[in-house]
Amino acid sequence: xxxxxxxxxxxxxxxxxxxxxxxxxxxxxxxxxxxxxxxxxxxxxxxxxxxxxxxxxxxxxxxxxxxxxxxxxxxxxxxxxxxxxxxxxxxxxxxxxxxxxxxxxxxxxxxxxxxxxxxxxxxxxxxxxxxxxxxxxxxxxxxxxxxxxxxxxxxxxxxxxxxxxxxxxxxxxxxxxxxxxxxxxxxxxxxxxxxxxxxxxxxxxxxxxxxxxxxxxxxxxxxxxxxxxxxxxxxxx
Ligand SMILES: [Zn+2]
Ligand SMILES: [Zn+2]
Numbered sequence: 308x309x310x311x312x313x314x315x316x317x318x319x320x321x322x323x324x325x326x327x328x329x330x331x332x333x334x335x336x337x338x339x340x341x342x343x344x345x346x347x348x349x350x351x352x353x354x355x356x357x358x359x360x361x362x363x364x365x366x367x368x369x370x371x372x373x374x375x376x377x378x379x380x381x382x383x384x385x386x387x388x389x390x391x392x393x394x395x396x397x398x399x400x401x402x403x404x405x406x407x408x409x410x411x412x413x414x415x416x417x418x419x420x421x422x423x424x425x426x427x428x429x430x431x432x433x434x435x436x437x438x439x440x441x442x443x444x445x446x447x448x449x450x451x452x453x454x455x456x457x458x459x460x461x462x463x464x465x466x467x468x469x470x471x472x473x474x475x476x477x478x479x480x481x482x483x484x485x486x487x488x489x490x491x492x493x494x495x496x497x498x499x500x501x502x503x504x505x506x507x508x509x510x511x512x513x514x515x516x517x518x519x520x521x522x523x524x525x526x527x528x529x530x531x532x533x534x535x536x537x538x539x540x541x542x543x544x
Contacts, residue, residue, distance in 0.1 A: 479510060
């Protein structure tokens with residue numbers, strides 16, 4: 308069964324029928340399971356984009372929140388108020404007040420490193436930094452597909468963490484890489500790290516930064532997938 312990743316929320320435009328707003332959310336569908344990674348910044352925009360993409364929020368059984376920033380957690384409350392009852396997977400350092408709020412409507416799980424969300428979808432667990440964060444990894448037939456929200460602990464560190472936990476080759480790294488403030492030399496070093504780690508394809512979006520995105524295109528050519536809100540990535544596996 309193929310792996311399908313749909314970008315429901317992103318500040319990069321792609322499908323003109325969807326609202327492009329600051330934030331990130333992606334739906335991962337694999338082996339009959341659906342996992343929502345992040346929820347964008349605004350509930351009404353998230354739900355409107357889902358409706359346009361014919362995604363029914365009530366069938367989503369798992370939501371994984373990457374980190375405690377409004378542009379990643381902002382849509383959750385509206386989704387739950389609508390009646391969706393997913394298990395919400397949180398980094399343990401999330402504030403108790405937030406956890407309590409969510410627990411009024413559904414259950415939460417504090418993640419551990421390498422924990423499985425489904426048979427083929429895993430979390431990195433919380434990666435410590437000034438802004439702690441978890442990334443998602445899918446074991447596809449082509450290798451690991453890694454999705455990051457903002458990659459505040461460092462995109463390379465997050466990819467390395469998952470590789471050491473799951474010990475598989477990396478097919479695709481996608482999401483927000485948070486490189487907007489870095490100069491050319493530092494971005495080049497990150498590209499070298501990606502090559503060293505054997506990352507086959509990339510799909511940077513959200514907070515990656517325009518200069519970094521352009522450098523990824525230069526380096527990866529057709530293996531850099533240009534994505535924005537409404538992009539659908541299908542991987543046969
Ligand atoms: Zn963000
Ligand atoms: Zn962030």
